[in-house]
Amino acid sequence: MTRIIDTEELIQVIAKLSMDACYHLNENVIQALKDAYESEESPYGKDTLKLLLDNAELASKEEMPVCHDTGMAVVMMEIGEQVSWKGRPLVEAVNEGVRKGYIEGYLRKSVLADPIERVNTNDNTPCVLHTEIVPGDKVKITVMPKGGGSENMGTFTNLVPADGIEGVKKYIIDSVLKAGGKACPPVVVGVGIGGTMDMTTLLAKKALLRPIGSRNPNPLYAKLEEELLEEINKSGIGPLGMGGRMTAFDVHIESYPCHITSLPVAVNLQCHSVRQASAEL
């Protein structure tokens, strides 16, 4: 049975998700900030985390953006294969939702029409849209406003198979150390391993959507996540790079099969203000 959804409904949902994500940090993130505050040893670091908690509370209460960098909107959609759309073409509708959310929500317009010519589109479109066709007749939508500070610190490499798990670990740790305070730690470290280049980086991005504290179901990767988290938090970088123990909230790894010659790794960092909002249609 085909289920028909009007894109007007989608536009309203995406507009609301864009605003909600920017105004309200979810409970999982607030708890991670509180836990980090309890554990932090550095007085500057502790002070910084306290400010971030107060900031999140104030932003939510006043419905103002937690961070001024309301990002380029990354929209992830899992679309049931029985869904059909009426109204506008899907990509146009998604962008209309982003446009509406960013204008009506007083969010910052940070998107340039061209990376070289650098003229602002003034409505924060286009967004980056990832769609996945899944079984069923539902649509899951996640809006993830991604700020430049952490996004610009992302890395990708093609290791050789001989580098093995030790090579992978070293590359991930080096990426986080190099980002330092610029990525606005405590960060969530999203890691993609395997696939082809496009898939590796998308896995790293998707890894950021997992709740802080969750583990990869594969024990191999679960163990690697824990080891990496421990190593990264020995770096001393601390909250906002002010020095301290709390450099990362968590490390999330996603993997995919790969070619016999390949060992690609991507690291996508998420700043302390993990902004994401989801809905189902």
Added chain:
Amino acid sequence: MENKVIKLTTPLTREDIIKLNIGDVVELTGYIYTARDAAHRRLKENYENNRPQPIDLENQIIFYVGPTPAKPGKVIGSAAPTTSARMDKYVELTAKLGILGMIGKGERADYVTDLCKEYGMVYFLSIGGASAMIANQIKKCDVVAYEDLGTESIKRLYVENMRLIVGIDSKGRVFQEEQVKKYRIE
């Protein structure tokens, strides 16, 4: 925090700046200017082409920030420092234009430390992403140049008790480097 808070009010002098040490917690009150990538690029073009600058930066502080739009009835939207490293290449220029300091977030190139020493400037750290809190410390906001740049225009802000940490001092010391070393576990 056990640190004593140093209250500073603009206009500041080179002497006020030279007294500051890394790790000092400062509460700044008064007028400061905003500028980031696009505005710095124009300042540089003016300089290279012997054109007048739109504002006098002598003895001023530059805040690297691009706020969100103000909601009705508000002075400014959310505002917190952006990544300062992107402006590293412009520090020599702004130093020549007479600035006393910069406000931003994150580490900077080693040559920025050298410039702070040479010109007697400081780099203040603010808290990246504490944008709602910092917006509350901004009491006035006027666009003074390059309105076409939107969030990246040059704005004159009046801030009240804006909390800052001295990140690089005029003696060439780097706060983040010392702190990270202190908490690193080998």
